[in-house]
Amino acid sequence: MKKAKRCLLFSTLALIASPSALAQLTCEVQTFEFELPKIADGTIEVRSEAAQIIKNEVAVFQGDVIITTPESIITADSANLQENGRTIEATGNVSYTDELLQVQSLGIEANAELELLQLQSSEYMIKGINGRGGADLLSISKEQGVILEDVSFTTCPKGGEDWKIQASEIAIRKGRPFGEAKHTRFYIGGIPVFYLPYFAFPITTERQTGFLFPEIGSTSSTGVEYAQPFYWNIAPNLDTTITTRYMTNRGLQLKNEWRYLTQNHMGELQLEYLPSDTDLADSDDRYFYRFFHQGKLSENWSISADINDISDNNYIVDLRNEFYNQADTHLQRTAGVNYYSQSLDFSLFVRDFTTIGNFEDNYRAIPEAKLFYSSKLNDWLDFDIKSELAYFENPLASRGDALRFHVEPSISLPYQRAWGELLAQVSVMHTYYDQDVENIPDTPLEDEVTRTLGQGRLYGSLIFEKDQKLANNEYLLTFEPKVQYLYTSYQDQSNIGLYDTTELLTTFSNIFRGQEFTGLDRINDNNQITLGATSRLINDANREVLVASIGQILFLEDSELDASNRDDNRSSIAAEVDWRINRNWFVHSDIQVGNQSNKVERSSVSTEYRLSDTKLIQLSHRYIRELSNEKIDQFGISASWPINENWHWVGRYYRDFELSRTTEAFVGIEYESCCWALRLTVQRHLATRFNNEGIRNIDEFDSGIALQFVFKGMGNQTNKVDMLRQGLFGYRQPFVLN
Template sequence: MPSIQNKQFLFISLLLMSIGLADAQEVCFVPLPGPNLDNSLLEGQIQVKSEDSEINQDTFAHFKGKVEIDSSQAKINADQALLNRQTQTLNATGNVSFQDNNITVSSQNVQLNRVTNELLIEQSLYQLNRVQGHGKAEKIAIGENTGINLVESSFTSCPVDNEVWRIQASNIKITPDQSRGVVKHARFYIKDLPVLYLPYFSFPINNQRQSGILYPSIASNSSTGVSVEQPVYWNIAPNYDLTFSPRFMTERGFQLKTEFRYLTEKQTGQVNIEYLPDDLDLDDDTERYFYRFVHSGQIGENWRVNADINGLSDDNYIVDLGSDYFNRADTHLYKTLGVSYFSQSLDVTAQFRDFEVLGDHPDSYRALPEIRLNYLTPIGLGAEFQVNSELAYFESGELENPTATRFHIAPTVRYPFQNQWSEFLAEATILHTRYIQKNIQNLALEKNISRTLGQAKVYGSLAFERPASWFGKDATQTFEPKVQYLYTSFEDQSIIGRYDTTRLFNDFAGLFRGQEFTGLDRISDNNQITVGLTSRFIDKNNQERFKLSLGQIFYLKDNQVVDASKNDDRSALAAELDWQIGSKWYAHTQAQVSTITDKIERSSLSLEYQLTENKIIQINHRYVRDLSSEKINQVGITASWSLAKNWQWVGRWYHDLELNRTVESYTGVQYESCCWNVSFVAQRNLSNRFDNNGAQSTTEFESGFHVYFTSRNLLRDGLFGYRRPYLLN
């Protein structure tokens, strides 16, 4: 058999992948086994078997009855075959089957010219072996020099007995050494109804990325009106590409979105630019834009460089026009540029850190620059010496705000110990910080200030286990107590500005953190003992079925740092629970309860029922007694359910119990089969739009409808995407 057959039929299978219809093949498609080519034939050799044969030494060989023609690359079965020795042609007729590793063809007549390496198959049915795809062809001609030519052929990836769609073409030609095939007079059918005609188009025929038109996106909502986005992909080079996405919105106008990607041996990155020259929904001729630059690369063996720079024209850009990278609830867009060095004992990071602040939020300080150095080395007898240091300059977008240069160094001597059943850590640290503050007129701040604190920490934990029973089944129960003592000395810090510091919330893990603030501008004085306990039930398969953690901090002395002051002599009791209830129910909850007032300060609950992978119901609730002087009390239900074969429904509803209103409602239906899929999604949620003063609306809602022609995870879409609550190992 000619070697070109194997290569050219592979081109047909790649046609399927190029139009994106093979995404569902892992679920829907069982590949044909392909021929058994385990023989000792060399390339060009043919072995023929039959029930009867007539052979003339010089002119012909005629084979009849269950004819099998084998080569090193393909197999032909037929009722009879005639080999003309003078013309070196082979003609197989009657119930002909041609097979190689990539395709199976059924026909009544196959002709092979061994001189020109040309193969002709007439009135054939073909099916691809490696991917989902089959069709008919009046003629398939294959030549080593001319390539492959399909005349009056069809193609579909749907099952044979349910061809929802198909492509009919007068001619499909694939030429050797070309990266694209050519289709002439193509008609696209839904069932037997023609819906699209293309006199000419080309398609990629190898696994290299090719330029072309991608799937469109169609949506409708109260903000943009009807929106149609058509991405166009340009494969500039093997390591560069560009996607243009023209988008027309009936309420907003014409927008252009671009995405440029690059990849080198040591660098990778992406540039996005979106531009709307004139927003029709706004009174004046307002141009709107968004840009994003992300880069990660290696410089030498130990050096890394990274960038994450984002910006937009106005606060409402994401709310009005949407974003592939940010959520409408986001309040900051990062702008960072940094370089870092890593070695076994030393790492150094230098970066410029800024923010694009959305809405009427306190203006964030930017660090221009921020340099951090961390060093760790053993010093003998199991002890370690560690140094954490930082140098940063802070300034704000508001000219009247103070600026500061901050230097911090924290040498630490520590002794860690760990084995299978215990852990111990003792460490002593000196925390020295120096500030040079400017623009502090009429503020209770000092220009030059130094702060030196001492800190000591001792931490220990044990792990006990015993045989136990878990709902009548053998299991192992663990008992894991942990205790930490923390002491930090006091200095007055009220004369230091707050540049990158906010208060942290405590969950169970946060009880052992030892710091109540982000950043370094406030370091709370501590004299406290933290006690925690975790218990687990582990089944005979070493899987956790249940985990409960409880912890609390006991303050031996009142805080003198004003920002860290407390009214009680102990923290809220922090609790976390993970429970696999049977084989289908999962629960996760965490809470912080004041043991003085017996009131819940913060809590969250997720309860999930999962019958199968496609049948899920989840109930969520979250509560915060005081978050920036507001109470958060919200409940949500998320469900995904298989309605019928290939049909999936997803719904989500979140309600604010405090304000008695629905925050988000979301529902979608998706049809997904071996050969096509479509999704319909309707959604209504808070718009979160900013007014001219930067205040965010809490009363306006936005409704929308979307149609997707590509496979999507509807369960994770929307404002509140699905998250599995089960956190056990």
């Protein structure tokens, strides 16, 4: 299961707080050590400076009295033992310690026959909880557990009780993962704020049925909203969280998360339903569901599924979603089985999509089967074969269905050494299409198409190493040139439809693939040489601190394929850089420079300064000269930084230079003491809603404000940087080196 959820049980009123608001600042936890005394059951050991026995009935002990039983240790200034130790009375600086509690008290009384222990005017600590309190009377019995009368509780340090609860009674019963309080008053800054006739709180990390901390916020889309989750611990491997979310602009939404876990399977079912959205003219019902599953059938067989759907185009924009954001245009639906072995891989999947907005429906692969087999023919030659069988279906009547079968045997001669790699490979790519073109007027597509292409590939790379001293540090510097010759024969493919094929970007990792397209519907003819080089800087801990790569394709012949987008005898120059400048500075960049224009076609750069998980500043820039007849030129900054020990600030800002406007602005500020925290977030971003025709509107903005409060020590913990992961763009680390 995921990390266990801790919860609060309420009978009437829930705390106004959120698990995500709990920050990481903590006070020094007051704890104590206790080991069970190693004495025989039923015996009592007493040590003191002086002792007196009266008529063999009463034993009086004075000065540094230590009373040890098999379950506890009592210390006091004086103590009386009667009836051969069956009753004990101790006074003066009394301390009682067992596996659960440590108590300081004015006096203690114990009765062995009743299995009852009582302490008056006590101050207590509970082991494992950063909390403490006081009680007029504290009773411990084998039958009832621990009962405290006229009791207080707080997680704040002594003398700084920013909040506390007082109750007429608190009971911590044996075998139960939570404590119970009656007639509870909650105080903040010494002022009572509300009252609960019954209140329960966790005393272990076990999952417990009950209410979680609620969430309160406000946006221009939903209005003021209040979400109250209820957690149900159905079984050790099965639970659910049911959330009621009330929005003043839209009504009451129900959300449900089911989780299950078995020895070989795990999964989740997410359900969200909003009946009669009052913000819509026709008050439509709105919903979202997601089913996710992963499982192992045997040593080699596994299954998986990820199925999603929503009621309308604007569901994510209006109501937000944990798994998708408003920039997504498709929700996937996949389910299938996989087989893995040393030489054979097989998969059988159904791949479907839910399209968001007025975008052409993708073809669904119902089903798609793939098989890959690899074997060594001898010490020098390897043989492998890739094959695929897929049936594509489209809901549009103007687009025909199709069956595609592809088989690609290859023979390769690999040679790998520490100094480099050589590879010679010959492949035959044979594809058969059976296309339904009956309802497609004036189409060049044909009912049956057979395409057979040959491909030859020569690839080589070398690794040169040199010890390098930079800034008084020792490094290993590598230079790794790479070259590839690729030849692919040509066949006219205009009679084949596009079912799962799109054009690839010219990135460094793609230029050595030798293909300009994903999928199999278009395979470009090639007669080309690819040149590239990578350089690495490796420190004495064998970690890469710098990786830089650059490459370009030289076309020896023009492509005859109509879909090919070549306009020169060379491709764009593709380069990538990952640089860990020092412990705190990180840079990632990739760039594509046009060959004819010598201008940047695409680029992205991200620079991050990080002192710790909560101290960071990140600058990012994204540029695309032309994308769907539009230019993208966006700059962003994200920051998380403490103001002082108690105050913390996060912010995010994105600017579109091409349209001269802010696309997203977010700021959050948090006050945190060691026993409570308060978080305020404000956000404004593009709403990107769809109109009735499914066209995205990029001129509307949505604004929101959220306030979260929590009593620390009574909920889940999260990171402050989680605030930066919210919103339209969110926060991501720029890169990860080895």
